[in-house]
Amino acid sequence: MTYPIAVRSALVMWTKTNVPELSKVSVLMKQRTKVEETLRAMQHAGAGNLQVISDFDMTLTRFAHCGKRVPTTHNILDHRILIDEDCTQKMRALLNFYYPIEIDASQTSEQKLPLMVEWWTKVHHLLIQQNIQRDMLAQAVRESGVILRDGYEVFFDRLAELQVPLLIFSAGVGDILEEVVRQSRVFHPNVHVISNYMDFDDHGVLRAFKGHLIHTFNKREGALLHAANLPELQGRPNVLLLGDSLGDLTMADGVAQPHHLLTVGFLNDQVEERKESYVEAFDIVLVKDETMEVPNGVLKFITSGGGHAK
Numbered sequence: 001m002t003y004p005i006a007v008r009s010a011l012v013m014w015t016k017t018n019v020p021e022l023s024k025v026s027v028l029m030k031q032r033t034k035v036e037e038t039l040r041a042m043q044h045a046g047a048g049n050l051q052v053i054s055d056f057d058m059t060l061t062r063f064a065h066c067g068k069r070v071p072t073t074h075n076i077l078d079h080r081i082l083i084d085e086d087c088t089q090k091m092r093a094l095l096n097f098y099y100p101i102e103i104d105a106s107q108t109s110e111q112k113l114p115l116m117v118e119w120w121t122k123v124h125h126l127l128i129q130q131n132i133q134r135d136m137l138a139q140a141v142r143e144s145g146v147i148l149r150d151g152y153e154v155f156f157d158r159l160a161e162l163q164v165p166l167l168i169f170s171a172g173v174g175d176i177l178e179e180v181v182r183q184s185r186v187f188h189p190n191v192h193v194i195s196n197y198m199d200f201d202d203h204g205v206l207r208a209f210k211g212h213l214i215h216t217f218n219k220r221e222g223a224l225l226h227a228a229n230l231p232e233l234q235g236r237p238n239v240l241l242l243g244d245s246l247g248d249l250t251m252a253d254g255v256a257q258p259h260h261l262l263t264v265g266f267l268n269d270q271v272e273e274r275k276e277s278y279v280e281a282f283d284i285v286l287v288k289d290e291t292m293e294v295p296n297g298v299l300k301f302i303t304s305g306g307g308h309a310k
């Protein structure tokens, strides 16, 4: 039976929000009703009005696997074919000093911001001194142990199939990120990346990093500068945002006239200390959940309502 548009809208609003994955023990929500309302509104608008914006390190990649930390894109560069022992030691010392600050629940983003600039700048400076060869990056990725979250194929493939743009917005290293996605066979045409890209000379040797530095707590600037101008994202006012840091919540700030925003936060580390702030800030919080089950369930629901496609 076909219903007129007004009746169809009402029916959609009455439909139960059936996302079984939201019942997982890893899921925390401060306002379940608001989440359900947003989901129904996004389902009603359909895939044609949707864009997905996601962080990369520890959001699309796993935090840990078999009891070991999974490397970030910066840490993938810690491979002897790219950098020497001295550089490894210095980068690790910087990580040990600055990472606890990055995730410290007692400091504000504003307090952390200058320290993050310091960390990224020091590491990029060290890397530039290493004569890193572009041709070696693929091998470093292959041998790094990096791994995307379980269920990543469903996530990437469904978005590609529905032609929903996926913007990966990362403070990591763009060249490495792209290689990880390529080697995972999910670098589909709907995937766009904003990140820190390496600048190589004519011999393929790293000489600098391109453009404005992106770190964990300045993604708003990147969103306004880059994401706001991406033609593929225009006319898609509904956003599913995935991140693992409170700084990631600004990744959608470049969206012109947003209608509905649903935020999912992976809480990987310092769980008890950060739980309260994550539940306050993200619509859905996933505690120590190494899978894409919830994003996939949410995506399935939003895109299965027959909302009008573009």
Ligand SMILES: Nc1ccn([C@@H]2O[C@H](COP(=O)(O)O)[C@@H](O)[C@H]2O)c(=O)n1
Pocket (backbone or CB within 6 Å): 055, 056, 057, 058, 072, 073, 074, 075, 095, 099, 102, 119, 120, 123, 169, 170, 171, 172, 215, 216, 245
């Ligand atoms: N030298 C560094 C600098 C940063 N990191 C981590 O990378 C993450 C940034 O990438 P996103 O895709 O999450 O934006 C960030 O969370 C840092 O912990 C690093 O490992 N080494």
